Ligand SMILES: [Zn+2]
């Protein structure tokens with residue numbers, strides 16, 4: 001996989017092709033999201049970018065994020081609390097673990113799970129274009145705090 005900076009350069013080129021003017025604010029949104037292993041909401045991205053660009057509006061975040069989503073560069077994750085989180089790791093789709101206590105979201109890197117879509121496709125004859133696999137439970141940290 002290309003390193004984070006190379007990927008950001010590529011995305012900038014494509015965003016320009018989509019007619020987006022690359023302002024320092026939008027660059028900051030990109031830098032916050034792309035290659036990030038965290039899963040951030042638009043509000044969380046806004047908070048971070050605002051540290052450097054106090055004037056940036058939430059609308060700019062939403063616009064940049066929705067274009068990135070359309071381009072397939074980030075994945076939107078929706079959960080019950082209807083707060084959308086964005087995954088910019090570039091490894092999509094992939095399974096997630098969600099702690100129901102602290103709401104931490106972790107990427108699960110597991111070779112067995114990675115072969116799952118292929119197996120499902122083989123068994124059903126479906127061509128898999130996307131999938132979601134979420135594990136809910138209590139993370140080790142919260143387990144410790146519970147005892
Ligand atoms: Zn937890």
Ligand SMILES: [Zn+2]
Pocket residue numbers: 039087089094096106107
């Ligand atoms: Zn993820």
